[in-house]
Amino acid sequence: MNKIIRRIFMVLPAVLIQLLWLGVLFKWLAPWAVLINFALSILSFLFVLYLIMNREEGTYKILWLLVIMAFPIPGTALYLFFGNKRTTRPLQRKLAAAKPLPALPDGSAPLYERLASENKRLAQTFQSMQAMTGFPIRPNRQAVFYPLGDKLFPAMLEALQTAERFIFVEYFIIENGLMWDSMVKIMEQKAAQGVDVRILYDDLGSISTYSKENAKKLEEKGFRCAAFNPLVFVKGTLNYRDHRKMLIIDGKTAFSGGVNLADEYINHVTKYGHWKDIGFRLDGEAVQNYTWMFAEFWNAFTGDAIPDGLLTPPPADSPAAQDGYVLSYYDSPLRPDAASNELYIDLLSQAQEYAWFFTPYLMPGDALQDAFARAARRGVDVRIIMPGIPDKKLVFRMSQSFYPVLLEAGVRIYEYAPGFVHAKGCVIDGTVGTVGTVNLDYRSLFLHFENNSLFYRASLLESLKADFLATQEQCRERTLENVGLSFRHWLLDGILRIFAPLC
Numbered sequence: 001m002n003k004i005i006r007r008i009f010m011v012l013p014a015v016l017i018q019l020l021w022l023g024v025l026f027k028w029l030a031p032w033a034v035l036i037n038f039a040l041s042i043l044s045f046l047f048v049l050y051l052i053m054n055r056e057e058g059t060y061k062i063l064w065l066l067v068i069m070a071f072p073i074p075g076t077a078l079y080l081f082f083g084n085k086r087t088t089r090p091l092q093r094k095l096a097a098a099k100p101l102p103a104l105p106d107g108s109a110p111l112y113e114r115l116a117s118e119n120k121r122l123a124q125t126f127q128s129m130q131a132m133t134g135f136p137i138r139p140n141r142q143a144v145f146y147p148l149g150d151k152l153f154p155a156m157l158e159a160l161q162t163a164e165r166f167i168f169v170e171y172f173i174i175e176n177g178l179m180w181d182s183m184v185k186i187m188e189q190k191a192a193q194g195v196d197v198r199i200l201y202d203d204l205g206s207i208s209t210y211s212k213e214n215a216k217k218l219e220e221k222g223f224r225c226a227a228f229n230p231l232v233f234v235k236g237t238l239n240y241r242d243h244r245k246m247l248i249i250d251g252k253t254a255f256s257g258g259v260n261l262a263d264e265y266i267n268h269v270t271k272y273g274h275w276k277d278i279g280f281r282l283d284g285e286a287v288q289n290y291t292w293m294f295a296e297f298w299n300a301f302t303g304d305a306i307p308d309g310l311l312t313p314p315p316a317d318s319p320a321a322q323d324g325y326v327l328s329y330y331d332s333p334l335r336p337d338a339a340s341n342e343l344y345i346d347l348l349s350q351a352q353e354y355a356w357f358f359t360p361y362l363m364p365g366d367a368l369q370d371a372f373a374r375a376a377r378r379g380v381d382v383r384i385i386m387p388g389i390p391d392k393k394l395v396f397r398m399s400q401s402f403y404p405v406l407l408e409a410g411v412r413i414y415e416y417a418p419g420f421v422h423a424k425g426c427v428i429d430g431t432v433g434t435v436g437t438v439n440l441d442y443r444s445l446f447l448h449f450e451n452n453s454l455f456y457r458a459s460l461l462e463s464l465k466a467d468f469l470a471t472q473e474q475c476r477e478r479t480l481e482n483v484g485l486s487f488r489h490w491l492l493d494g495i496l497r498i499f500a501p502l503c
Contacts, residue, residue, distance in 0.1 A: 088334045090237055091229070095334070098300035102308050104292050105285070108136040115325060115456070122432060122456065125346050126327055129454065132339050133329035135292070140326040140455065141284030141319060145435070145463035147470075149265040152257065152279040153179060159253050159281070160186040166196040166310055168248040168294040172241070172437075174201045175209035175262035177269070183261065184218065191222035196310060200298060202242040203227040209262065226302040240333050242297070243448040245437050246290050251314050254282045254290040256328075256451060257435055258360075258422045265422070273389040273419020276471060278358065280435050280453070280460060282328070284320065288313055289328040293451060324458030331438065331450040340438045340452055341445040344426070345371040351428050354381035356468050358423035362386060362399040363441040369402065373409035381412075384440075385423075385471055388415040399441075401493035403483045414475035421471075427464045432456050435464065 048065060064079050108130065115137070116123035126137050146152035160167065160183060167187055174180055191197045199218065201210060206227075215225035228242040247255040257279025263269040265277055282290070291311060299305045331339050348355055348371040355375055362384065364372070376382040384406075390396030403413055427433035436452030438444050455461055483489075 087237060088240060091240060092334050095296070095300045098296070099305040101292060101295055101299065102311055104134075104136070105288060105313060106136040108138075111137050111139065111325060118457075119431075121350060125343070125350070126325070126454070126456070128346070129327055129329060129339060129343060132335070132337055132342070133331075135289045135327065135329040137325055137327045138286040138289065139284075139319075139322045140282075140286055140324045140458045140460075141322065142282070143286075143323065143326065143455065143458055143460040144281040145460045145467070146257070146279045146281070147463075147467040148267070149259040149275065149277045149279065150267050152255065152259055152277075152281075153182075153266045155281060156247055156255050157182060157186060159247075159249050159255070160190070162253075163187075163190045163195050163249050165250045165314075166198070166248075168198050168200075168246070168291070168298075169261075170200040170242070170244055170246050170294050170297065171261050172202045172205035172243045172245060173209060173260035173262050174199075174206050174214075175260075176214065177263040179263050179266050179268065180261045184221075187223065188221050196224075196306075197222065198224045198226075198294075198298060198306070200226050200228055200242070200294070200302070203230045204238075204241055205243070207231065224302075224304060226298070226304075228297070228301055239443075239447050241443075241448050243437055243444065244293070244297075244330060244451040246294060246451060248287065248290050248294055251287055251291045251311070252283060254287045254328075255279060256282075256290065256437070256453065258424045258437060271420070272387070272391050275419060276416055276421045276423055278423040278425055278435060278464070278467065282326070282453070285313070285316065286326050286328065290451075293328075293330050297449075324461075325456040326453055326458060328451065328453040331445075331448070331452065333447050333449070338446050340434075340436075340450065341365065341368055343434070343452075343454065344368055344440075347426070347428050347432060348372060348375045348380075348382075351375050351380045351382075353429045354383070355426065355428045356381075356383045356385075356465070357426040357440065358385050358421060358468070358471075359440040360387055360391070360420070360422050360424070361395055361439045361441040361444075362402050363395075364402065365442060365445065368440070368445070369405065372406055372411055376406075376410035382410070383412045383414065383468075383472070385414045385416060385421055385468065385475060387419070387421040388417045388476065389419045391420050391422075395441075397492075400483065403478060404480065407478070407480050407483065413478045414472055415478060416471060416475050418474055425464060427461050427468060430461060430465060433461045433464055435460075 048068060068079060112123055112127060115126060130136050144155070146155065167190060187197050212227070215227070218225050229237055229240065231238070245256055245258070245260060258277045259265045259279045264271045264275050267275050295306050295311055329339060345368055372382055386399065387396065407413060424438050425433065425435040432455065434452050434454050436450065438450045438452050444450055
């Protein structure tokens with residue numbers, strides 16, 4: 001809630017500056033007030049046209065149009081400082097100046113030939129994602145699905161014990177407690193044995209849970225630690241957070257999913273009822289994509305480049321039989337296209353039987369919302385599982401404001417009665433699906449750095465489907481009869497929808 005309030009308060013200076021300007025205008029510049037106001041109105045109108053012509057999500061444009069039209073001078077300044085793609089330039093410069101990584105091994109050509117022979121349309125989707133993100137499709141050798149953080153955590157500890165070369169840790173939230181302390185204990189032993197241990201965490205995401213002092217204590221134990229995009233002062237890059245979650249061991253094993261490194265994610269402490277999250281483990285050459293994701297960020301944002309020798313892919317063990325395909329990638333607000341948003345629209349357009357989604361927040365842009373509605377209208381069984389107990393009541397209410405349109409189209413929405421759903425994933429027609437860190441909200445789809453894995457014909461999808469159905473049994477279904485459709489709800493929802501991109 002505090003983070004939401006801080007984001008909304010970013011707009012308040014516009015109100016104060018505008019009031020001050022009006023005072024100056026009518027007290028000291030009264031003879032020219034009409035002329036000055038006319039000139040400013042023309043400039044404001046031209047800037048609005050500029051904003052309309054930009055490639056931005058419609059809902060986001062509406063927010064800024066309202067701010068600029070109401071408060072032309074400060075609203076424009078706020079947009080230029082916080083709201084447009086130009087504010088990503090400091091991050092882009094760091095990535096451009098970083099030590100280049102060795103070429104990412106890419107044996108995708110024969111995989112695409114085989115995939116196209118099975119499903120040409122889906123092969124095009126994978127190729128588009130590779131072109132958009134730079135990360136290739138891989139043969140999936142072994143992927144293990146975990147239906148809860150409680151199940152994922154012991155597997156992470158066991159894998160950490162096997163580390164011989166390096167341990168890379170990158171998470172949005174780190175908090176001292178059973179989960180993190182248990183991992184640190186093992187990593188401390190490994191660092192003493194010469195294993196390279198590097199930890200990257202988001203400064204804003206961990207602002208109330210992890211400090212520079214905590215990081216310094218780890219550095220004294222031989223770890224390398226860094227905070228992503230430190231919140232030193234309010235700046236244009238404030239909105240762009242590292243929401244990625246990954247643990248990579250020796251380039252052989254990677255863990256990811258929705259689980260952060262804090263005790264509520266493993267139900268060791270209770271905050272919002274039972275915490276429902278999902279994650280997975282990858283083994284084999286598919287891990288290379290995750291190794292490169294971490295290395296690219298570490299080299300760019302820490303100034304402490306990882307030695308190329310450490311990134312050399314490990315010798316291949318006798319490869320396990322191929323279990324489908326996987327393409328792991330990361331989303332970036334620095335790119336012109338929002339990869340996961342485009343992916344979900346594309347997958348929904350291909351769905352024939354069903355499309356089932358987990359998400360903790362439901363604030364899709366117009367195009368994605370329309371994709372859900374179109375799929376449901378043509379007879380696809382579209383379902384979304386949401387929390388029953390929210391972690392942020394205001395955000396939950398914003399999410400519920402999207403229910404009526406989706407329900408009217410035939411989308412089925414469920415809320416997890418025992419507690420909070422933090423899982424992010426989907427399964428479509430039993431053949432394709434994702435697990436990662438991407439929420440179905442504006443910040444996740446357009447502003448955050450996220451990571452996601454797209455699976456095709458992998459047995460992991462069978463586990464994901466079974467978990468969805470088991471979770472649905474513990475949910476209450478929302479219908480048009482039990483969501484607010486009164487004028488009061490309509491008015492409140494309309495106002496909240498304006499601020500959805502901020503939350």
